[in-house]
Amino acid sequence: MLEVKHVSKSFSKDGQPQLVLSDLNLEVGAREFVCLLGPSGCGKSTLLRIMAGLDIAESGGVYLDDKLVKEPQPKCAFVFQDYALFPWKTVLENVVYGMDVQDMYDKKTRVEKAKEYLKLMHLEKYENSYIHELSGGMRQRTAIARSLALEPEILFMDEPFGALDNFTRMELQELLLDIYSKNKLSVVFVTHDISEAIYLGDRVVVMNAHPGTVHSILDINKGLVRDRTSEDFHLYEDKIMQAFQLVRKQEVEYYI
């Protein structure tokens, strides 16, 4: 279990410290799909990076199975919004490299496994392409394949589908849910798209901005939301909209 306990973080802006996360608490259970939802600039990426051990909280801390996280942990993978693939490597080499660094399997098995993941992502025809030859959606699929190949127990994803068109995004959402249901992993998924959060998450964490805190947490009944046009789906959407209206009200008060 991954626990965020009393995490605060500030960055200096024009020489002034600016509180980005304030006393934030959150739990992510094993095999749970949690979406972090909030307006731009509310600190979603900052929180995700702290949870992954890429950044350190100023006060409070993140605990993985009761151990304080000070650096990236084993069995964790991160999918970045701008892919962060290695452009000097081919698609296949990108997937193999992580396994190589982590000393997983022997060389031959690594290549076989990598090819399996690429096939899962419908990229088998592009194994030997360089990154600049791929479309945005194909790049993000490569990045996901690369992360899955590490057989993570926790997968962190920072707006992974943010830059994609609607068709590609829906296709990748399906693919991700499929992978999630077939593997033993938790997913922490950052998004600012309300329906994406409802469609994917077991729980949706709605965040406030200035400073970032958890506004409310919504449990999603996954059985009800498989259909994006269903009544229940809209019910959840309405709930979140209301939450954001509250967020706005609070901000108004804050500025007055």
Next chain:
Amino acid sequence: MIYKFNFTKSAKTQQVVDVTAIFLGILVVWEVLTVQLEVLDAFLFPSPQQVLELFIGDLPTIFRGLGSSLVLLSAAYALALATAIPLGLFVGWRRRLFNAVHPISKIMSAVPPIVYIPYAIAILPTFQLASVLVIFVGAFWPIFVSTLNATVQIDKTLIDSARMLRIKERRLLFEIILPAIMPQVLTGCSVGLIFSFILLASAEMIGATSGIGWYVKYYSDFGDYGKVIVGILFIGLVVTAVMAVFDRIQRHLLRWQAKYSAD
């Protein structure tokens, strides 16, 4: 596709035709001025035919000179590559070290290395050692500075994506940062290579007893300008050939970039 292929092919052919035309034009003007009209002093400006004859006659000497020059050059350049790139990576990666070294490297790299030549000859036992040192210094700074700056400015998400793998520092430096900054490093390497040639020729003109720079200087002292022109043209050919090889290597190393992927 076919259209594009034809287009590039005819553009290439066109270029070859144009370059040959300009080259022939120069030869004709040279021939006319020296032989036909005799407006140029025959002592200072030998004819194309004379130069060609001298070149063929002197080939063995020239190639022996080239041999000794290239030994100096490759020793110094290899040493510069082997030190400047790892040091640039390491210093660029360590923030504190970078802050300390950056101002110093700015001053050091601003000194034109030619000024070291007399001093190097004075303090080192052999001329070979002195020129290797000077060529090394000339090649080192551009390679070091470009590696250093590119490392400092590297895209941080690449680093994060490697850090998530819990990568060791050594692998991070040589398997992630180095390939990522390879374009800038190679730019530094090509500047370093050109500097190497300039310093090689200068060092040889000052203190050598063999080599292509020495050849030019030696025959200038004797007023044998035919051979001087032979030497100059030969140096031009050698540098062009070496840079062409460098270009091939660069294309290979950067084959993952869109602009080099066509071939």
